[in-house]
Amino acid sequence: MxxxxxxxxxxxxxxxxxxxxxxxxxxxxxxxxxxxxxxxxxxxxxxxxxxxxxxxxxxxxxxxxxxxxxxxxxxxxxxxxxxxxxxxxxxxxxxxxxxxxxxxxxxxxxxxxxxxxxxxxxxxxxxxxxxxxxxxxxxxxxxxxxQYSSLPVHLCGERFTLPQLKLVYEAVLGERVNQVSFRRRMDELGMLEPMVGETVGGAHRPAQVWRVKEAFRGELSLSERVLAGRD
Amino acid sequence: MxxxxxxxxxxxxxxxxxxxxxxxxxxxxxxxxxxxxxxxxxxxxxxxxxxxxxxxxxxxxxxxxxxxxxxxxxxxxxxxxxxxxxxxxxxxxxxxxxxxxxxxxxxxxxxxxxxxxxxxxxxxxxxxxxxxxxxxxxxxxxxxxxQYSSLPVHLCGERFTLPQLKLVYEAVLGERVNQVSFRRRMDELGMLEPMVGETVGGAHRPAQVWRVKEAFRGELSLSERVLAGRD
DNA sequence: CTAATAGTGTCTATAAGACAGTATACT
DNA sequence: AGTATACTGTCTTATAGACACTATTAG
Structure with a gap:
């Protein structure tokens, strides 16, 4: 051989x-x-x-x-x-x-x-x-x-709010993210589920807590489009 | 050591x-x-x-x-x-x-x-x-x-027409490409230059011959957007 | 003149961003 | 009530796709 x-x-x-x-x-x-x-x-x-x-x-x-x-x-x-x-x-x-x-x-x-x-x-x-x-x-x-995937959710803990996740995207991408578009996209990806009843937030209106759906854990969701467009 | x-x-x-x-x-x-x-x-x-x-x-x-x-x-x-x-x-x-x-x-x-x-x-x-x-x-x-780069040009010879290049994109992507959008994008990429005077084409209107500009040869042009949207 | 492909002008549809409004907590 | 943040409704703008029109060749 x-x-x-x-x-x-x-x-x-x-x-x-x-x-x-x-x-x-x-x-x-x-x-x-x-x-x-x-x-x-x-x-x-x-x-x-x-x-x-x-x-x-x-x-x-x-x-x-x-x-x-x-x-x-x-x-x-x-x-x-x-x-x-x-x-x-x-x-x-x-x-x-x-x-x-x-x-x-x-x-x-x-x-x-x-x-x-x-x-x-x-x-x-x-x-x-x-x-x-x-x-x-x-x-x-x-x-x-x-830019086009759910990668940044791995930098969050298991539970997070959308404002938190938006901040993570902004930190990674190094640029502002449009709030309305960001929420639209996260909604369209269908990857997150709200923890009903759970909210966090100190002095002001509390934010809904979300987590990645079971089916999407461990793998990425890919989007055809840019997930985090500029503000 | x-x-x-x-x-x-x-x-x-x-x-x-x-x-x-x-x-x-x-x-x-x-x-x-x-x-x-x-x-x-x-x-x-x-x-x-x-x-x-x-x-x-x-x-x-x-x-x-x-x-x-x-x-x-x-x-x-x-x-x-x-x-x-x-x-x-x-x-x-x-x-x-x-x-x-x-x-x-x-x-x-x-x-x-x-x-x-x-x-x-x-x-x-x-x-x-x-x-x-x-x-x-x-x-x-x-x-x-x-989807978002000039990669397919490497499958063409040195000189090619836009209809040819479009066919290459379609073959690689496995789907139709919108002609108008395709030409718009190739134009915006600014990567191609026409061989002035050179045209090819048999029985009908001949097509302009293009080549990749010197500065872009060997490397890819990346686009923020999808280069070849469906028809 | 006809046929066939190359290339363009322009309208429409869709998606993104701006902006202002409502919602809900704490003080 | 005031204020700060969460969230949403909707208008505007940008971009992609559809479609039809013009251009240019051979026969």
Whole structure:
């Protein structure tokens, strides 16, 4: 049986994850202090080697990386792209399959190891490898997909109000969203259901609480049209 | 210096290419007869092992694969996704970074080795590995991107008429395109320039010949809106 | 002149945005 | 009652599609 070119130098096969959340300070990306060379001590994306004995695929490896390194489970985990080349990792020719994940903002000690540092995506520290470029592409993807899909709901908790969700879209897209159109679209998508009777709101008229319908949980709703048109 | 887990079984790192063209019989995908195990003799996507000593990245490997196996150079070559797992290749745990390419229909003996077989995408023979799924995803991507970008121009030759280009969009999208809207959009994109004086057309009014402007060649024009609305 | 395709002008339908109104809480 | 926010009704504007008209060629 013919075999791969064993005479060739080994290719390092890794997975990296761009884990994003949204706080009052905008989109944040999870960074970890690397505990080993190369770049020991530096802040970098969670990642590591694929383990053929454990992982059933790179997606599985990415989920494992999240679990082991951040203590998180993200229901939304999607492949971004694969980065490769002889120079991106000083250890040798490497291939990194990159995933991105979106999670709701966490309570301060919500099981996440203290090692996780959240950094605003527009004020990142210098990152090792090609991680800066990877984050840039992840952001572009998230912003692009948010135009015509329900992606941003993964940045909300399980229950949310439409004004809250609108703010999330605005934060991700970086521009104002038309209130009337936004509500029309969310209605047309048919993806949300009101928690009847449940409202939240402090000093003024309380807002209806919604959640994603069972059938739509875990996957995205795609729209033919732009979901969040400008105001 | 810490090293990758050398005790782990090797991960096979490969590249596959979904090469598409458009003929009167619709979208066609390039298949090659495999000359070695596994699946020797079967029709499969062009692909092979990444060669760290030769390739500067997986994109480069994909371009090499195209060149070596089909004799073609495709100006449009984009990463589709990466497929991985223990079972997709009988030789072991593998990662395949898949690219897709679009080329104009070729003259019968335009340098392509005889080994290249073009098959209509909607009537493919059984394919080995996970190549059927890969082709499916490539088609979905191409159709999706054609909605709002100039992608289909890569299926035309260097010069084309607007009626021809409209037919290409219709073939890719699988639905009729509104003539007036189509011309409006192509005009607004500002990507095409007329070859003044050049027209083609047989028995009736000849059509203006166009080409992609220098500045837009090699890259896509993206539109905020749907490029090819229904008729 | 006819036929057939290329290309345009313009009306209509649809969808998005603006804006102002009503609704409902807390003070 | 006042005020601030939630939500809605409706007018205006922008964009897409339908349709018919003109343009240009061959025969």
């Amino acid at each position: 013919p075999h791969p070119p064993v005479h060739s130098p080994t290719i390092l096969c890794t997975v990296d994850v761009v884990l994003l959340t949204l706080t009052a300070d905008g989109l944040q990306v999870a960074l970890l202090v690397r505990d080993r060379a190369p770049h020991a001590g530096a802040l970098a994306l969670p990642g590591g080697f694929v383990r053929p004995t454990e992982d059933s695929g790179t997606r599985d490896a990415a989920a494992r990386m999240l679990r082991e390194k951040t203590g998180l489970h993200s229901p939304y985990l999607e492949q971004l792209a694969t980065f490769s080349g002889p120079d991106r990792d000083p250890r040798g020719w490497s291939v990194s399959v990159v995933y991105y994940a979106l999670v709701p903002p966490m309570a301060p000690d919500d099981g996440a190891p203290a090692a996780v540092e959240w950094h605003p995506v527009d004020r990142l520290p210098p990152l090792p490898f090609d991680h800066a470029e990877i984050v840039r592409q992840a952001l572009a993807r998230v912003r692009s997909k948010s | 810490p090293h990758p887990p050398v005790h782990s079984p090797t991960i096979l790192c490969t590249v596959d290419v979904v090469l598409l063209t458009l003929t009167a019989d619709g979208l066609q995908v390039a298949l090659l007869v495999r000359d070695r195990a596994p699946h020797a003799g079967a029709l499969a996507l062009p692909g092979g092992f990444v060669r760290p000593t030769e390739d500067s990245g997986t994109r480069d490997a994909a371009a090499r694969m195209l060149r070596e196996k089909t004799g073609l150079h495709s100006p449009y070559l984009e990463q589709l996704a990466t497929f991985s797992g223990p079972d997709r290749d009988p030789r072991g745990w593998s990662v395949s970074v898949v690219y897709y390419a679009l080329v104009p229909p070729m003259a019968p003996d335009d340098g392509a080795p005889a080994a290249v077989e073009w098959h209509p995408v909607d009537r493919l023979p059984p394919l080995p590995f996970d190549h059927a799924e890969i082709v499916r995803q490539a088609l979905a991507r191409v159709r999706s991107k054609s």
